[in-house]
Amino acid sequence: MDNQTFRDFFLGFIKIHILYHAAKEPIYGQEFANELNRHGYKISFGTLYPIFHRLEQKGLLIAENKNVKGKVRKYYFITEKGNEILTEARLKAKDLVDELFEN
Amino acid sequence: MDNQTFRDFFLGFIKIHILYHAAKEPIYGQEFANELNRHGYKISFGTLYPIFHRLEQKGLLIAENKNVKGKVRKYYFITEKGNEILTEARLKAKDLVDELFEN
């Protein structure tokens, strides 16, 4: 599967994963990108950062700057609304994937 | 979850489902849209048809016109390459969704 097809199919999954990870513990861009890389998924910062911004605008995440070893990180926390959306998205995602394995 | 968020998260899933359904039996636009509706998912024809076109351009689907009761339908069949991509996508999708339920 070429990269373009991969992103076309899976960028939505990655957005749900952002909520999922932010629900477990605050995340920031570089770290999240690194974790994606570790799993073999690549995403440009020009794509990733605007996604964070939009999730924040929609009220699903909240950002908080934190200074770590002299570098400013923008940590994202999930909101209550974000958690509700995550719960809903998780179930829908499961249904859709389960259906792919029927037959 | 508002419609825009839904599409943002799930349009990729729907693309995989197009391959999945085309692998089971030939599908055409209206019917596929109807089935999505039945499951509560909405997608505009201005979005759906170009998706079919791109999947065809990439060699994952092949189209064939068929005349049914005087109406021309464009049936899409999956190709061998499409089947390979589907198999790969299905596994990746499962992994990603399984991870959403860890913890």
Place this chain on the structure above:
DNA sequence: TAAATTAATATCGGTTTTCGATAACGAAAA
């Protein structure tokens, strides 16, 4: 204390995708 380094976020501009609305198609029916 000025310059360079570093980890990180932000944004730019060109391209692609999305999408509601509207147009076009083609066979059958009127």
Place this chain on the structure above:
DNA sequence: TTTTCGTTATCGAAAACCGATATTAATTTA
């Protein structure tokens, strides 16, 4: 020959994507 009807195609504006480049801010080095 016009109308109807199920269906596909396309339009134009908005949004998203993305690789590249710029910016930020504290620390280290000179």
